[in-house]
Amino acid sequence: xxxxxxxxxxxxxxxxxxxxxxxxxxxxxxxxxxELFGFLGPNGAGKTTTINxxxxxxxxxxxxxRIAGIDCSRDPKAAQHLMGVVPDESNLYPELSGFExxxxxxxxxxxxxxxxxxxxxxxxxxxxxxxxxxxxFAGYSKGMKRKxxxxxxxxxRPPILFLxxxxxxxxxxxxxxxxQLIADLNAAGTTILLTTHYIEEAERLCWRIxxxxxxxxxxxxxxxxxxxxxQGRHVVEFGVSSDANAxxxxxxxxxxxxxxxxxxxxxxxxxxxxxxxxxxLVRLIEDHGEEVSEARKIRPSLEDVFVHVTGIExxxxxxxxEKMGKGGGA
Amino acid sequence: MKHWIAFxxxxxxxxxxxxxxxxxxxxxxxxxxxxxxxxxxxxxxxxESIQTVLPGVMAVSVLFGTTSMLAxxxxxxxxxRSFERLLLAPIPLELLMLAKTAGAIxxxxxxxxxxxxxxxxxxxxxxxxxxxxxxxxxxxxVSSTFLGLFVAVSVSEVFEAQTFSNFFRFPMxxxxxxxxxxxxxxxxxxxxxxxxxxxxxxxxxxxxxRGAATMPYALSLAALAAFCAALFAISLRxxxxxxxx
Numbered sequence: 001x002x003x004x005x006x007x008x009x010x011x012x013x014x015x016x017x018x019x020x021x022x023x024x025x026x027x028x029x030x031x032x033x034x035e036l037f038g039f040l041g042p043n044g045a046g047k048t049t050t051i052n053x054x055x056x057x058x059x060x061x062x063x064x065x066r067i068a069g070i071d072c073s074r075d076p077k078a079a080q081h082l083m084g085v086v087p088d089e090s091n092l093y094p095e096l097s098g099f100e101x102x103x104x105x106x107x108x109x110x111x112x113x114x115x116x117x118x119x120x121x122x123x124x125x126x127x128x129x130x131x132x133x134x135x136x137f138a139g140y141s142k143g144m145k146r147k148x149x150x151x152x153x154x155x156x157r158p159p160i161l162f163l164x165x166x167x168x169x170x171x172x173x174x175x176x177x178x179x180q181l182i183a184d185l186n187a188a189g190t191t192i193l194l195t196t197h198y199i200e201e202a203e204r205l206c207w208r209i210x211x212x213x214x215x216x217x218x219x220x221x222x223x224x225x226x227x228x229x230x231q232g233r234h235v236v237e238f239g240v241s242s243d244a245n246a247x248x249x250x251x252x253x254x255x256x257x258x259x260x261x262x263x264x265x266x267x268x269x270x271x272x273x274x275x276x277x278x279x280x281l282v283r284l285i286e287d288h289g290e291e292v293s294e295a296r297k298i299r300p301s302l303e304d305v306f307v308h309v310t311g312i313e314x315x316x317x318x319x320x321x322e323k324m325g326k327g328g329g330a
Numbered sequence: 331m332k333h334w335i336a337f338x339x340x341x342x343x344x345x346x347x348x349x350x351x352x353x354x355x356x357x358x359x360x361x362x363x364x365x366x367x368x369x370x371x372x373x374x375x376x377x378e379s380i381q382t383v384l385p386g387v388m389a390v391s392v393l394f395g396t397t398s399m400l401a402x403x404x405x406x407x408x409x410x411r412s413f414e415r416l417l418l419a420p421i422p423l424e425l426l427m428l429a430k431t432a433g434a435i436x437x438x439x440x441x442x443x444x445x446x447x448x449x450x451x452x453x454x455x456x457x458x459x460x461x462x463x464x465x466x467x468x469x470x471x472v473s474s475t476f477l478g479l480f481v482a483v484s485v486s487e488v489f490e491a492q493t494f495s496n497f498f499r500f501p502m503x504x505x506x507x508x509x510x511x512x513x514x515x516x517x518x519x520x521x522x523x524x525x526x527x528x529x530x531x532x533x534x535x536x537x538x539x540r541g542a543a544t545m546p547y548a549l550s551l552a553a554l555a556a557f558c559a560a561l562f563a564i565s566l567r568x569x570x571x572x573x574x575x
Contacts, residue, residue: 108419109332
């Protein structure tokens with residue numbers, strides 16, 4: 001790898017179809033050396049397919065890929081020695097112990113026996129898995145499996161790490177530990193490309209974020225610049241007894257300056273560039289025979305930017321989060 | 331050097347995880363014994379026919395030992411996604427698949443010598459042409475293993491691997507001259523025999539053990555080598571097309 005701010009990953013015009021389905025329509029982005037770059041989008045947006053193309057697990061239909069300056073478009077194996085890959089599902093060998101799995105993964109990258117054993121012990125220690133080192137991987141909890149899979153991805157000290165949905169489906173405590181591990185790896189100089197559909201995770205960890213929807217990158221920017229867009233926005237969320245959608249229509253009609261959207265069937269969100277006055281809104285809702293269970297001011301977040309930029313409703317992302325598992329959310 | 335570290339590690343892991351497990355070792359012993367017993371019972375002949383049966387038993391032991399294990403283990407690893415780890419490793423696909431198949435080849439060769447060892451206690455094997463037998467066993471093991479690889483790459487479920495393997499294996503027992511001479515097959519089936527690799531391997535074994543080869547060794551070796559190269563090349567192409575899609 002070269003100097004700071006050099007491009008570690010350069011993807012240009014990546015496209016991939018599976019039969020009639022377009023998985024990735026057009027993806028172009030650069031990740032700078034040492035950066036933690038986030039790929040944020042809902043399920044099916046093309047995040048995993050993009051990672052597969054970058055790492056050599058899928059062929060490109062069109063486009064070019066350069067990893068640390070090496071053209072991998074035609075020869076995906078050319079830069080695999082520089083990459084660590086942590087897939088969206090733990091894929092180590094169930095019949096091997098944690099220690100054996102790490103040693104085997106080290107051997108795949110040509111590490112000699114003593115070197116890989118020392119490194120495996122070091123990783124087991126730093127990931128808090130020393131006590132489970134001799135247990136079979138099949139018997140690990142989900143959180144332990146994810147941690148060991150990350151350890152396997154970095155056993156050969158790769159300068160570039162691909163992390164695909166690292167905290168999906170695991171408990172809150174493990175997700176927190178993994179986020180800290182990711183931050184530590186990045187602080188130690190590893191370039192990381194992280195895909196996630198947890199907006200808070202991307203906001204907390206990433207330097208820059210690309211929003212990807214239906215196989216296209218809609219926007220790439222630093223978290224700070226994205227958040228700047230929320231400045232001056234005022235948001236209030238209301239809990240109502242029922243039919244939030246119908247109430248939104250009423251609010252929009254009565255107060256044309258306000259933007260109103262349904263969060264769930266019993267929650268709606270009102271936004272404005274001016275401070276939102278809660279009293280008149282509560283009275284309006286109650287006049288329509290609904291009860292207000294809650295009204296709270298919300299600090300605008302990256303989620304609001306995402307919704308604004310992509311047009312994807314926040315509730316869709318929330319539903320996905322609930323479907324994927326309760327724990328991993330930030 | 332780094333590639334060879336990966337090669338040996340893959341081979342060692344597969345040997346330990348799959349091939350050296352007690353059920354497989356015992357299966358390697360039971361299978362040839364069962365086949366031998368079946369033919370003695372069927373033919374009603376005595377121990378003097380052991381040398382007639384031995385080439386067929388050896389070939390069947392190799393065929394079933396290699397195809398069963400490889401087709402299942404590769405399909406199993408593909409389904410569990412651990413095979414992706416191998417595809418992500420910075421080693422050429424050709425070397426990776428040779429490492430992945432080397433365990434099955436060794437297992438198949440070991441299976442072939444179980445009936446030889448058993449026979450050595452009963453009959454005189456001093457007339458065996460070992461210079462012909464050893465390459466024959468090796469090439470039968472390689473071609474059968476690559477046939478297993480071809481099957482593994484063509485299916486996505488473990489049960490499909492078994493079913494698809496049997497589609498090739500059982501006809502080969504009867505069509506390749508293992509226990510019945512090809513000349514005794516119906517005339518319309520004979521051409522089929524010559525497009526199956528085991529025909530050439532079995533013929534070499536018959537020649538090496540009891541001097542009853544019907545084709546020159548050089549032709550059989552060349553045919554087996556060609557089958558090995560073709561099956562390996564087709565399997566690699568299928569991996570690139572289907573698994574690195």
